[in-house]
Amino acid sequence: xxxxxxxxxxxxxxxxxxxxxxxxxxxxxxxxxxxxxxxxxxxxxxxxxxxxxxxxxxxxxxxxxxxxxxxxxxxxxxxxxxxxxxxxxxxxxxxxxxxxxxxxxxxxxxxxxxxxxxxxxxxxxxxxxxxxxxxxxxxxxxxxxxxxxxxxxxxxxxxxxxxxxxxxxxxxxxxxxxxxxxxxxxxxxxxxxxxxxxxxxxxxxxxxxxxxxxxxxxxxxxxxxxxxxxxxxxxxxxxxxxxxxxxxxxxxxxxxxxxxxxxxxxxxxxxxxxxxxxxxxxxxxxxxxxxxxxxxx
Amino acid sequence: xxxxxxxxxxxxxxxxxxxxxxxxxxxxxxxxxxxxxxxxxxxxxxxxxxxxxxxxxxxxxxxxxxxxxxxxxxxxxxxxxxxxxxxxxxxxxxxxxxxxxxxxxxxxxxxxxxxxxxxxxxxxxxxxxxxxxxxxxxxxxxxxxxxxxxxxxxxxxxxxxxxxxxxxxxxxxxxxxxxxxxxxxxxxxxxxxxxxxxxxxxxxxxxxxxxxxxxxxxxxxxxxxxxxxxxxxxxxxxxxxxxxxxxxxxxxxxxxxxxxxxxxxxxxxxxxxxxxxxxxxxxxxxxxxxxxxxxxxxxxxxxxxxxxxxxxxxxxxxxxxxxxxxxxxxxxxxxxxxxxxxxxxxxxxxxxxxxxxxxxxxxxxxxxxxxxxxxxxxxxxxxxxxxxxxxxxxxxxxxxxxxxxxxxxxxxxxxxxxxxxxxxxxxxxxxxxxxxxxxxxxxxxxxxxxxxxxxxxxxxxxxxxxxxxxxxxxxxxxxxxxxxxxxxxxxxxxxxxxxxxxxxxxxxxxxxxxxxxxxxxxxxxxxxxxxxxxxxxxxxxxxxxxxxxxxxxxxxxxxxxxxxxxxxxxxxxxxxxxxxxxxxxxxxxxxxxxxxxxxxxxxxxxxxxxxxxxxxxxxxxxxxxxxxxxxxxxxxxxxxxxxxxxxxxxxxxxxxxxxxxxxxxxxxxxxxxxxxxxxxxxxxxxxxxxxxxxxxx
Numbered sequence: 001x002x003x004x005x006x007x008x009x010x011x012x013x014x015x016x017x018x019x020x021x022x023x024x025x026x027x028x029x030x031x032x033x034x035x036x037x038x039x040x041x042x043x044x045x046x047x048x049x050x051x052x053x054x055x056x057x058x059x060x061x062x063x064x065x066x067x068x069x070x071x072x073x074x075x076x077x078x079x080x081x082x083x084x085x086x087x088x089x090x091x092x093x094x095x096x097x098x099x100x101x102x103x104x105x106x107x108x109x110x111x112x113x114x115x116x117x118x119x120x121x122x123x124x125x126x127x128x129x130x131x132x133x134x135x136x137x138x139x140x141x142x143x144x145x146x147x148x149x150x151x152x153x154x155x156x157x158x159x160x161x162x163x164x165x166x167x168x169x170x171x172x173x174x175x176x177x178x179x180x181x182x183x184x185x186x187x188x189x190x191x192x193x194x195x196x197x198x199x200x201x202x203x204x205x206x207x208x209x210x211x212x213x214x215x216x217x218x219x220x221x222x223x224x225x226x227x228x229x230x231x232x233x234x235x236x237x238x239x240x241x242x243x244x245x246x247x248x249x250x251x252x253x254x255x256x257x258x259x260x261x262x263x264x265x266x267x268x269x270x271x272x273x274x275x276x277x278x279x280x281x282x283x284x285x286x287x288x289x290x291x292x293x294x295x296x297x
Numbered sequence: 298x299x300x301x302x303x304x305x306x307x308x309x310x311x312x313x314x315x316x317x318x319x320x321x322x323x324x325x326x327x328x329x330x331x332x333x334x335x336x337x338x339x340x341x342x343x344x345x346x347x348x349x350x351x352x353x354x355x356x357x358x359x360x361x362x363x364x365x366x367x368x369x370x371x372x373x374x375x376x377x378x379x380x381x382x383x384x385x386x387x388x389x390x391x392x393x394x395x396x397x398x399x400x401x402x403x404x405x406x407x408x409x410x411x412x413x414x415x416x417x418x419x420x421x422x423x424x425x426x427x428x429x430x431x432x433x434x435x436x437x438x439x440x441x442x443x444x445x446x447x448x449x450x451x452x453x454x455x456x457x458x459x460x461x462x463x464x465x466x467x468x469x470x471x472x473x474x475x476x477x478x479x480x481x482x483x484x485x486x487x488x489x490x491x492x493x494x495x496x497x498x499x500x501x502x503x504x505x506x507x508x509x510x511x512x513x514x515x516x517x518x519x520x521x522x523x524x525x526x527x528x529x530x531x532x533x534x535x536x537x538x539x540x541x542x543x544x545x546x547x548x549x550x551x552x553x554x555x556x557x558x559x560x561x562x563x564x565x566x567x568x569x570x571x572x573x574x575x576x577x578x579x580x581x582x583x584x585x586x587x588x589x590x591x592x593x594x595x596x597x598x599x600x601x602x603x604x605x606x607x608x609x610x611x612x613x614x615x616x617x618x619x620x621x622x623x624x625x626x627x628x629x630x631x632x633x634x635x636x637x638x639x640x641x642x643x644x645x646x647x648x649x650x651x652x653x654x655x656x657x658x659x660x661x662x663x664x665x666x667x668x669x670x671x672x673x674x675x676x677x678x679x680x681x682x683x684x685x686x687x688x689x690x691x692x693x694x695x696x697x698x699x700x701x702x703x704x705x706x707x708x709x710x711x712x713x714x715x716x717x718x719x720x721x722x723x724x725x726x727x728x729x730x731x732x733x734x735x736x737x738x739x740x741x742x743x744x745x746x747x748x749x750x751x752x753x754x755x756x757x758x759x760x761x762x763x764x765x766x767x768x769x770x771x772x773x774x775x776x777x778x779x780x781x782x783x784x785x786x787x788x789x790x791x792x793x794x795x796x797x798x799x800x801x802x803x804x805x806x807x808x809x810x811x812x813x814x815x816x817x818x819x820x821x822x823x824x825x826x827x828x829x830x831x832x833x834x835x836x837x838x839x840x841x842x843x844x845x846x847x848x849x850x851x852x853x854x855x856x857x858x859x860x861x862x863x864x865x866x867x868x869x870x871x872x873x874x875x876x877x878x879x880x881x882x883x884x885x886x887x888x889x890x891x892x893x894x895x896x897x898x899x900x901x902x903x904x905x906x907x908x909x910x911x912x913x914x915x916x917x918x919x920x921x922x923x924x925x926x927x928x929x930x931x932x933x934x935x936x937x938x939x940x941x942x943x944x945x946x947x948x949x950x951x952x953x954x955x956x957x958x959x960x961x962x963x964x965x966x967x968x969x970x971x972x973x974x975x976x977x978x979x980x981x982x983x984x985x986x987x988x989x990x991x992x993x994x
Contacts, residue, residue, distance in 0.1 A: 016608060017600065234611070235593050253589065253614070253632060 117181025189279030521571030712762020
């Protein structure tokens, strides 16, 4: 019990420091779940893993609060082992996702992406080994990370084109698939991704182009989007209108948002290290990873 | 004291690089922020509810400094206490903070001399004052600095950090404005000058003369007051007792460059933010920059001080709300507002561009625009506050209007139904206390003395209202030229672009200069130009300046006064011919005159040659000479000799002289001049010479 309290306090402090980095909170929750599981195993509960798997149990379980105070000497070793497993899993996520690339990308396809995502980069590189396709990268102003993405893809001899965000809709008719990475996946299946992704998603929906999101499971966060939009991160307006512009700056307001919200209806498929899923299935994945008591750190 | 050396796993061949150290001077050594800083030291004044020194320390820690020496003088106990409670004195802090306190410091120079005396710094260190807000990453500039020192064996002594920003920007402090001449290839500073509202600047010629190819003169720089200094800086301060501020140091170094061989370099950043708060206008500008996130990542909701009271949520339009804030019905937070924890705001208020501290109580129907309220301020209903600062625990009663640039210092009460005019400063400390307070840097430990004085005076009802408490400190004089250090207004000169043209400098030689610089130079201009040229030549003679320099000077004068070539030629000739007259008394006879003139002409031949190139130039020169001799009849006889000299020195050509001589339409006097015998002889000789040479060809 104490250990969990400690972790929870630290977790709260860390997430308060930078609310848009949800991964931190996610990991804290995973660890808490691991502790619960290991404790449960040692406590002698039956091996039927989580109670929430069955709908019946969901309704009837209620009120099962465990008292975590009984000490077990083995608990520590088990928890450490489980955490190590978690670490290995984390390191392998990108490769896992990349392995699924061949199923989704076919020859002579035109694929569109936005900004720079290491997951998508690995995905495309893996596919490029066996298939020939083209990629169009939207540059994602004002940070223009699309440029870096294009450079790395070109090194793998993938035919790459860079274009500005404004031309996304115009080019969409030629595109077969849209593959993007994201910053966070929310509990309802929505995305928090780099600014400009919503535009891309809307254009894809309009042209009925499938939108595939490649993201490892640690980005899945049990939070729901609320009006506070506390996930938002606004950065220095320096990128949009440089400081050297002088006098005009006192008279105007300049904002530079980093993230975009993409609603779940616009997404076709999530590819993660445990396989491909539809957005409507996300809530189930939540229960595998986190314990409901931990949703609110 | 000795610092904690970070032993990293370095190669056995190299020593591990010494930890980066910083010297933070938590005292500004001037009384700019009086009376506010009578209660609180300047370094602890809150900017967006966080003390200024916290920003500076965060900047230093973020950029990798591992040891900071904080030097305090005024109110050092408070600064020490604040820092010890903050996160930088916790054992987990990557930056160790050491305090050095003394009542004897009177200037930045003293601090650095102490640094040298105690041998506190072992290698390059960062020098900042306690009121610097920045998100600058020093590592690149530091690398460049170290590289320069390695390559040129410690010649470069200091690297100053500037931010590029155009002149109208609101974060450019008007008093702190500088003009810098630099060598663009090596970023070396060649000339450094405060503009002080002048419109005309003099650059010493030596700036442009060294074998430097690209000299840039820049006015678009903002001084961040962050410098990377080498240990030599401290030594230099010890050697030169009169260096008091960084400015002195820079100027001294540049002037003595040939002697000591030290150089100063600079680093200009365009993307990162850095500013130094020297007056209330800057305070306002930097505060609004922080709220508008220019200093990312030092934004309010980041809570970098790790203080539980300081967590804000950030919403649209840069509205930051602390914990437990309650907003009344109908109140609007328009944009760029920061509200501290526990504040209660009444109904139907309109708040924009303001910072409100913790635990404030604001009444109904209040309008705050550009207001900076510190902690525990109480504002009653129907109050209007524009662009003012209200310090801790002050109280503003009903129906008060504060015009722009008012300051209410702590615990002041301003009574109901009164309007405070622009620039009023009200404080609980009576103003004449300042005169008797000789030791300006001592802590206000003589509280009893002050209280007794307070009892003697009542509060002036006109100033502060019927229920008010406080004294009128000093109404703003709008006296921008006022150089008195102690009486400078809190806000500093305001940036009014129209007013700037009115404030002329007193430093230029001529006071009759017209304001309009139209295309045709007016008579005054020429006169002035003439004086200037005369001055130049005089100096040239006294100091034996080479002709190239003189040419440069005259050229620059020509451009400054917008003089055409023709006029310039005339003036030049006239001045030179008049020169001997100036040197000695006016009444000379021709012989002496000529003997005095001859060496001058010989010396300044290149000067002439530079300007007299085309035929029209020659003519101009001749006309000028003619004019001159017409004026000075007594010297008529020497006209021939003068012309002869000109001819022999190959300044003027025969054709032109002949041309001039045979000009039909001259005035009577001119004709008479030509009848001068000697002149005629000369012309004859010329003609013959010409024929001879043309024969010989």
